[in-house]
Amino acid sequence: MQEKELLIVTGASGGFGKAISKYFASLAAKEKSLYPILCCRNKDKVKELRDFISPIGLSCDDYAIFLTDFSSSALVDDLAYRIKSLNLPIRALVNNAGSMFASYQTNDEGIEMNMAVNFYGPARLSEMLADNMVQAAAIVNVVSLSRKYTDIETDFLKGNDKSYSRISAYSKSKLALSIFTTDMAERYPDIYVNGVDPGIMNTKMIKMDKWFDKLVDYLFRPFTLEPAQSLDAIQTAYQNNDKLKGYIFTRKKHYPMEDKIAKHPLKQLIQTTVCSSIK
Ligand SMILES: NC(=O)c1ccc[n+]([C@@H]2O[C@H](COP(=O)([O-])OP(=O)(O)OC[C@H]3O[C@@H](n4cnc5c(N)ncnc54)[C@H](OP(=O)(O)O)[C@@H]3O)[C@@H](O)[C@H]2O)c1
Numbered sequence: 001m002q003e004k005e006l007l008i009v010t011g012a013s014g015g016f017g018k019a020i021s022k023y024f025a026s027l028a029a030k031e032k033s034l035y036p037i038l039c040c041r042n043k044d045k046v047k048e049l050r051d052f053i054s055p056i057g058l059s060c061d062d063y064a065i066f067l068t069d070f071s072s073s074a075l076v077d078d079l080a081y082r083i084k085s086l087n088l089p090i091r092a093l094v095n096n097a098g099s100m101f102a103s104y105q106t107n108d109e110g111i112e113m114n115m116a117v118n119f120y121g122p123a124r125l126s127e128m129l130a131d132n133m134v135q136a137a138a139i140v141n142v143v144s145l146s147r148k149y150t151d152i153e154t155d156f157l158k159g160n161d162k163s164y165s166r167i168s169a170y171s172k173s174k175l176a177l178s179i180f181t182t183d184m185a186e187r188y189p190d191i192y193v194n195g196v197d198p199g200i201m202n203t204k205m206i207k208m209d210k211w212f213d214k215l216v217d218y219l220f221r222p223f224t225l226e227p228a229q230s231l232d233a234i235q236t237a238y239q240n241n242d243k244l245k246g247y248i249f250t251r252k253k254h255y256p257m258e259d260k261i262a263k264h265p266l267k268q269l270i271q272t273t274v275c276s277s278i279k
Helices: 015-030 043-056 073-084 113-132 145-149 166-187 213-219 227-239 267-275
Strands: 005-010 034-040 064-067 090-095 133-142 191-196 247-249 254-256
Touching: 005 015, 005 113, 015 034, 015 043, 015 227, 034 043, 043 064, 064 073, 073 113, 090 113, 090 227, 113 133, 113 166, 113 267, 133 166, 133 227, 145 166, 166 191, 166 267, 191 227, 227 247
Parallel strands: 005 034, 005 090, 034 064, 090 133, 133 191, 191 247
Antiparallel strands: 247 254
């Protein structure tokens, strides 16, 4: 078999994830050496995802769907080992899976759930797979504009059950992922590690399960982007013609990660938090 290079996307069954999956499938349809791995949480969504990308014309042998849940380090590790066991080099990893939790919750390790799913899991997966990446491979972390309007303290992994707010906890997790993006970009000179800020997209993510959802649907949702519109940011970050690292890519432009984030005082702590428990 011709040696394949992997294109991995997480959160593949979500609004943005489906658009990214279709993009990776279209690349693999053109270039037979590429092999998409679409990572989902829910096995009931696998058929829907297969149907969504089927117009591209790949057969089931031309890509794989792997299941995982980013709220559990053990499951993230299983995913990493499963990918490593393929013994195939990685061309791209898009850390797109993300969530926003209505109330304070922690996982088995005591990590606040926004932090677990949006920061710790993706950071851990990236670190575990870094050795399997080809030269000039892309790690693309889907972050959010909200990274700019928050800050984190040394106990950031635990969060705060007393003063919990979903937007604040979500923003902190995206800030942590953004800081880690710049840290990895510096530590891995042969890999391009960048962030994507997709803008406000019309997906499940902006549903709050509150009485005002209907109002939001009526007044706000029409002005949001369809996930396919934000795909440009992923495409430019993946192609990365200018060989940029530690940048933020949006639909229309790209720029270095804000200094406040790139030089964050907790950068070393964040690195240690992720790397110290990886065997
Ligand atoms: N929508 C926006 O306006 C917006 C703005 C800025 C950034 N983003 C970011 O864009 C990314 C994609 O979000 P989206 O807008 O496409 O929302 P979405 O439709 O809710 O998709 C989120 C995806 O992440 C998956 N996911 C959630 N929790 C997970 C877990 N514990 N383990 C594994 N997978 C999990 C979901 O799986 P299921 O399909 O099983 O639910 C889904 O596939 C996220 O990182 C989000 O933070 C979104």
